[in-house]
Amino acid sequence: MQHKSHEECVSRLRKIEGQVRGVTRMIEDERYCIDILTQIHAVKAALAKVESEILKGHVETCVENAINSGDAAEQRQKFAELVDVLGKYRP
Numbered sequence: 001m002q003h004k005s006h007e008e009c010v011s012r013l014r015k016i017e018g019q020v021r022g023v024t025r026m027i028e029d030e031r032y033c034i035d036i037l038t039q040i041h042a043v044k045a046a047l048a049k050v051e052s053e054i055l056k057g058h059v060e061t062c063v064e065n066a067i068n069s070g071d072a073a074e075q076r077q078k079f080a081e082l083v084d085v086l087g088k089y090r091p
Contacts, residue, residue, distance in 0.1 A: 005053045012053075016046045055085075 020043055026036045059082070066078040 005057050009050050009053055012046060012050050016043055016050070019043045019046065058082075 019039065023036060023039045023043065026039060063078045063082065066074045069075070
């Protein structure tokens with residue numbers, strides 16, 4: 001992935017990494033359960049944002065390039081990838 005949001009995603013992931021280390025410390029320090037759960041929720045929300053940005057970048061570049069290429073096989077492949085990955089998001 002080398003989209004315009006690449007640096008932003010890397011930065012967000014580094015912050016998330018720090019948040020996860022913080023959650024680990026909270027558990028080790030036997031902090032209040034609700035506080036730990038609140039931080040876990042924040043980590044999940046931050047990961048969802050990165051996931052969304054990566055998906056958006058994929059559609060804006062990889063899928064768009066396949067459409068513009070006129071190559072039907074490549075278009076079908078990109079479409080199949082999207083269907084597959086979006087199917088994994090379903091609960």
